Amino acid sequence: MSKKSGIPVAAAGEHYVAFRLSAMGYSVGLTRGGSQGVDLLVTDSRGAMPVAIQVKTSSSAWREYKTKPENNHWEWPVSAKVTELIGESLFYAFVDLKAGDGRPDVYIVPSAEIARRFKAGKWTMETVWLMPAERTKYLDAWSCITSRLDAVQGART
Numbered sequence: 001m002s003k004k005s006g007i008p009v010a011a012a013g014e015h016y017v018a019f020r021l022s023a024m025g026y027s028v029g030l031t032r033g034g035s036q037g038v039d040l041l042v043t044d045s046r047g048a049m050p051v052a053i054q055v056k057t058s059s060s061a062w063r064e065y066k067t068k069p070e071n072n073h074w075e076w077p078v079s080a081k082v083t084e085l086i087g088e089s090l091f092y093a094f095v096d097l098k099a100g101d102g103r104p105d106v107y108i109v110p111s112a113e114i115a116r117r118f119k120a121g122k123w124t125m126e127t128v129w130l131m132p133a134e135r136t137k138y139l140d141a142w143s144c145i146t147s148r149l150d151a152v153q154g155a156r157t
Contacts (some may be wrong), residue, residue, distance in 0.1 A: 013057025013095035014039050016104050019033045037085045044149050051148050052090045061096035073129045092144055108141040
């Protein structure tokens with residue numbers, strides 16, 4: 001895919017995550033542009049309390065260091081608000097569009113984990129890094145979201 005200026009990368013990621021969750025049978029609402037902290041609200045078909053998702057998208061998140069492969073990672077820009085936006089029903093979906101080379105990758109990470117990493121001083125820049133060792137834990141970890149929706153629904157019945 002050729003690189004084009006003005007591609008709405010953020011919107012592509014939000015719509016892709018919404019598509020994936022909709023295909024699983026969940027109701028997904030995209031919030032209005034500029035909403036603070038939440039891009040998507042997700043419920044089951046009965047309207048259980050929603051799960052909130054903040055989507056961060058990169059057109060190409062992989063960073064490779066040939067001389068120091070131990071530094072290879074995926075990265076997404078975030079704001080310092082990640083230390084404040086924490087909740088059991090709030091998740092981050094980090095989308096790597098992989099420069100249009102195939103199906104995007106989505107990494108689902110609980111908000112508390114992202115906040116913990118920043119508060120612990122693991123990162124100094126406003127950037128989230130995921131290391132290759134974390135790939136299997138977070139790649140397509142939709143069960144983080146679906147199990148939370150199931151738990152909320154179970155508590156209401």
